Amino acid sequence: MERGPSSFGVYNMKLGMWVFLLSEVMFFTGLIGAYIILRFAQPDHFALPGQVLNVPLTALNTFFLICSSVTMVKAFAAIELGDQKGLQRWLLATAIIGMIFVGIQVVEYTVLSHEGFVPIADLYQAHGRQGGHEVLGGPLYGATFYTMTGFHGTHVSIGVACLWFTYFKARRGGYSAANFGGVENMGLYWHFVDLVWIILFTIVYLI
Amino acid sequence: MNEFWRLPENVSTFGGPIDSMFHLIAWITIVVFFGVELLLLWFLFRYRARPGRKATFTHGNSRLEIIWTAATAIMVVYLGIISRGLWLDIKDPARFPEPGLELIVRAKQFEWNTHYPGADGQLGTADDFVRRNQMSVPVDVPVRITLQSEDVIHSFYLPEFRLKQDAVPGMNIPAWFEATRTGEFTVGCAELCGLQHYRMKGTIRVLSAEEFSAWNAQQMAAAPAPGPLPGSASNAAGSPVVAAAGHAH
Amino acid sequence: MESQATNQAAGGSAAPHKSPPYMLIWLVLFVLTLAEVGVAFLSHIPKNILILILLALAVWKAALVAMYYMHLKFEPRKLWLLAISPLPLAVILVVIVLAEGW
């Protein structure tokens, strides 16, 4: 047990993960805060919800990410009871759903950039999903959109890599009912990434 | 005290209150400074280590803590309240005096361009004229300035007027002053703005009312060619960085 | 890391908890997401109120994930306090900069 004599009631690695997540909160606060501020400063740069961004596709992707959270927590519940098969099955499901999320995001980016919605100020000419001639929004829209969702996507991708690592460790019997710290911390990170997406989805796509 | 702090001569209406506040804070801090340092020196002498002596065993005194916390708090809150009032008098556009002259000062690397309203008394029209690195203003008249920048952040600094305000590209920042005597004074840039930041200086001439109207009339006659309208100039083009690389010795 | 979680470590709080209703939470999250999209595109609520409703729904969902999936509900109170500690700073940053008048 990695826990000092005068402890907090939580083992080191889990406490460390929580402390790390606090700084992640501030990182995304910086990005989201910049977005809110720029949006108030330059309302013309932002199109109406659904005009440029593909909300139905992203809503589906949100659904996938929520599903991956429940599979992750199921994996944790399984190993808490020592259920190795369950752990492996749910971890595998989480990793695959995570990859689907990233895949859909890649498709989304590709389509959007073909429609002229890019982060580069000089090339920005988003005509929207209906494909009119008018340029919708302005370059700040592209810059903030790709920065926020891109950093979230990077977090998901890192999470997927860690999930595969956890999965293969689980296959080798690396966890047990007495030793599930790795799975628990994997879960904390994964749920945090999900939580950030919930906020981003609302702020970026719906408002 | 002015000698000690080397404050430049003050020639603006709000410079006086600023200087008195400077001196108020200076006196408070000098008293506190000497109090603390002398007490410190006395403690160092009085309680220096001597053989066979043991230090007083005490963990502190709550009453003392409360006294010095409260005393400091009262002092700084007092300073905060009076400085906030003076601050708003100088910087809050809602409290600006009715201007007798309105100008646009448009900064670029590395010059101060002052736009005068011209014959029609309106800024932003074709008959505006522009003076580069030289400003002339009438004495005893509130002058309202709108600060703009074409490229990077500059800071409009008039040491004798106790005036400083950044000029930020993409923003129109208001400022004002009222000169109390005629003469010629310095305009400087106080924000690092590139290679020739150190040479981004101009002069401001404060003229009597008659001199100023004469000067104004002469400028309007001499400069019919309108300068570029503020806000219409493109930003990125024609920046003098390459030229600036060869500096003067 | 050689760190291992023992049952004792995981259950720092008083009693070992029953498995929380994970699937139920999932269902609620799903319904809330549908509700968000629905409210955003199908209703005729004024913009300002709509934004408040959408933000409230998002915070609700985020809270559910944090409380149940991240187990904050079952953790010692101290960890719970630790977890919410940066939120005031986040609010300060955004509110003060917005108060700038932008």
Place this chain on the structure above:
Amino acid sequence: MSTAAAMHEVPAHGAHGHHEEIPFIRKYIFSTDHKIIGIQFLFMSLAFLLLGGLLAMAMRWQLAWPSNAEMPMPGGSLLPETMVNSGIMLPEFYNALVTMHGTIMVFFAIMPLLVGVWANYLIPLQIGAPDMAFPRLNMLSFWMAFTAGILMLASFGVTGGAANAGWTGYTPLSINDVYSGVKTGQQLWALSLTLLGFSSLVGSVNYITTLINMRAPGMTWFRLPLSTWALFITSVLILLAVPVLAGGLIMMFFDQTLGTNFFKPESGGQPLLWQHLFWFFGHPEVYILILPSMGFVSDVIANGSRKPIFGYYAMVWAIIGIGFIGWIVWGHHMFMSGMNPLLGGFFMITTLVIAVPSAIKTFNWMGTLWGGNIRFHAPNLYAISFVALFAIGGLSGIFLAAGPVDIPLHDTYFVVAHIHYVLVGRSLFGIFAAITFWYPKMFGRMMHEGLGKVHWLLTFIFFNTTFFPMHMIGSGGMMRRLYDPTQYPHIAQMQDTNVFITINALLLFAAQLIFAFNFIWSLFKGKKAGTNPWEANSVEWSAPSPPPHGNWGGVQPVVYRGPYEYSSPESEHDFLLQTQPPAGQPVPARH
């Protein structure tokens, strides 16, 4: 946190294995031992401190004899013609010096000297832990900081030279090479600081976890030495402030390389947004740079006066108070930026309020000296000068906090004087106190006391003669970052003061060579130090000097009292170790 003096099993990994031979590379280069990592940070940041000092000397030379062929810059012929041409410094190099002096001193010298060195070295030792919670992350943190340092240095060699937009990197000067003439240098600046930020972040996660979870039995929160308290709050500030800067730097990097427009006004971006993000980080950063020094000085002064620290609880709450008020004062850096004046009024009051906890600390240090039995050893001399200079740095801050008075003083040498009284007079004197105080623990040898006193005296004198006159040329209207101050008539008439400052700055720099010599000489020839050479109380003084891997040779220290029980009637000596069991209680069995 009620931890009675109960017996605890020793964690297994401290109990054996520290006598086996660890290969050199794993022991001294890629080490996971918190003490070695602390020492690695010490050597790295002292090297950067020297470099930053050299840059400052070059700047001062130019300011005293601007572009003067009679006074060519010493060593200027060694530099390429793009920096110094026939003994005369070019303005582009001067601006790079301004920028890199600030960046290197703040991020690569003072910050690692305070946090990287002492959080690593002291936290486990002062709380009675065998090592950090995550030793390997700790190693990662050092090597990331090292890489960031290399990147920053490399920028001197790239086309266009190093970053030259100031250490605050105000946009759009920093993102558009059309305006600054520097492209790659600015990009490397942003990248290097992002990487350094990540390094400090990983470090803070480690420090916080260790402090919360690994304290020895009996080491309650209010038995922590003030050094550790200060390092804890500092770590919290780093943890929450640095990510915001990282976000800003990443956006800046995208603006520089990808062509986004976050801060570019010509396509809708907001230059002031950068200032808000930078200073939201930057003001907590100021306290990151001062709180640890306050902690070290408290420990050293209590030890030097042989007295308990006066008002321990008030000191702790003052640290916490400074840590939290520090989040809502950043706007005072932006008084002249065109920010809403009503907001300026708010920031003015919060800024002045932060004087309250600072004053509490000063008075408590004075209270500690009162009634003491003061020993004037070198660490205590540094610490006492810290208190003396703390007053000047704090009082000059009042001028700048009061908005109207700040109008003429903003961006002048008054600010330069203020920040150097804070960063040199406080932080660096605190660092000198800490290095001389804990040197025997680190290396098992004392630093030479006589040389230490000479260094202290010369530094104290030349520090004041260098920086105090800057207040006057500042209120006289000399702006910062001027390549050639004689261009302005009102500054040219103060040129003799600038020459005076430069001569004293050169002497100040020369005095530091004494410290460097003392540091290196004592490594090999210093007097051997015992376990507790300063007769101090806190837990680290119960470990051997230098402590072995695992710190107490497998024994878990147990804590019975606070860290400042000097001259307690309980003991016949004038000190009482935290690990000393109370009279009548049996000494716990040692494994």
